[in-house]
Amino acid sequence: MKKKKRKIPAAERAIEAIDLPSELVLGTPCITVRGDRGATVENLSGIVEYDENLLVISTSLGIFRIKGEKLTIKSLTDVDIELCGRIKGFDIDAD
Amino acid sequence: MLIRIINFFRGYLVIEACGAFLERFINLAIKSKIYLWDIEKKEKNKAEMKISIRGFHRIRKAAYRTKTRVRIKEKRGLPPYLHKRRKRKAFLFGIAVFIAAVILLTSFIWSVEIEGAEKIEKNSIRDALRSCGIGVGVVKYNHDKRVIQREMMKKVPGLSWIWVDIKGTRAIVTVKERTGKPEIKSDDPCNIVASCDGVITRMIVRDGQKMVQEGDVVSKGQLLVSGVMEGAELQLRHADGEIYATTWHEKNGSFPLSKTESLKTGRVYKKHSVAVGGFSIPVYHFKRSPYKDADVSEKEYSLHLWGDLYLPLRLKTEVFEETNILKYDLTPQEAALYYSGELFAELEDGLSDGTKILDRDMQYVKTENGIDLKCMLTCSENISETREIEITE
CATH class of the missing domain: 3.10.20.310 (membrane protein fhac)
Structure with missing residues (x-):
């Protein structure tokens, strides 16, 4: 099957052109990792799986996985999550 | 940090959730705008988290749909703390005293x-x-x-x-x-007028037109030296000079034919009190005064901290010194001499600087129950006073 080249929408291009933070305007997820102490994810859509060593969250881009030790969720609202604990690795599964 | 303080004042619960679909339970909770924090997975199918009291009331639906059992482990924050201790009377009393103290202390001017x-x-x-x-x-x-x-x-x-x-x-x-009268500067045009009634004895005029002569009787406010020079053309000058005149100052009074003198007997009565605002609370010696005649003096000491912060407390000491009042009868002559001293002292206080007293004169008339006394000072003084020129044309 021929893979379709993803077309960047016009709105996104315009926002990039004037340097606006896209996580505020478009709701693209913004992932911040603070050393190995914790991470913040803005614009998430939900938690898929959570235990002490693994946190899986879904975002509008796809699935985001954080591996670590003694992970606790410091705060959780419907748009962002703050994570504490030793972070050992993360990856993104974009659809 | 701020959110933690707010949570403390609103009160929150530590809950334990047990179930197979904890992630789904959490997702449902946040979708219905229930704020959760400090989520910690303890073991499989068991998590501990914190939730606001109001959020806990709304979490039932999510718990039911995901078959999660929710149990309150601990209640924290101010409202549960107070609720638990609502029956401890001393504690409640302490809170009331504290609030009352704050209100009381802020209702004074400091x-x-x-x-x-x-x-x-x-x-x-x-x-x-x-x-x-x-x-x-x-x-x-x-x-x-x-x-x-x-x-x-x-x-x-x-x-x-x-x-x-x-x-x-x-x-x-x-x-x-209030801004005072504008002072006349040393080179502005001005007149010199008399500051009080008198007879001119000596004139030193440095600038301006003399309007009176030595020996003239002048009244208060009269023009002495004019700043308007009338020559070939009209000139306005700063009149300058010293005008000495003989002046009279007079004072009258009625006095009795007796004088009183008070003598201290040496007996003292002290009354201490603490004054708060307008009230004073006697501390030691409660009677008003034990003596018939007494010299009363009052000392006050304001309590203050660090020099400037005054407390609304004052220590007051009233000292009553017993006196014997002695009354002497006087002849009219003696009374006139005795009381003229007072009148002369008052008159001398009212004189301007540099005034020489030339003569003191005293007259008295005997009346029914005393004397009418009239004291007069004859002085020599500088009566010049600068005044702006009023243009009348």
């Missing part, structure tokens, strides 16, 4: 700040304010600011406007001073 006073002494304003009821240690409520304003305008000369603002525990007094 400092008086005066703004805008340059020429007028701040202490004289402060004293006048105190007699109008504004001072350190006075209850800050029930002051009619308009009455204070009116009273202050009467009491303090030189004020053109005053306003008292009570902000918290401070009284901020804003003052506008």
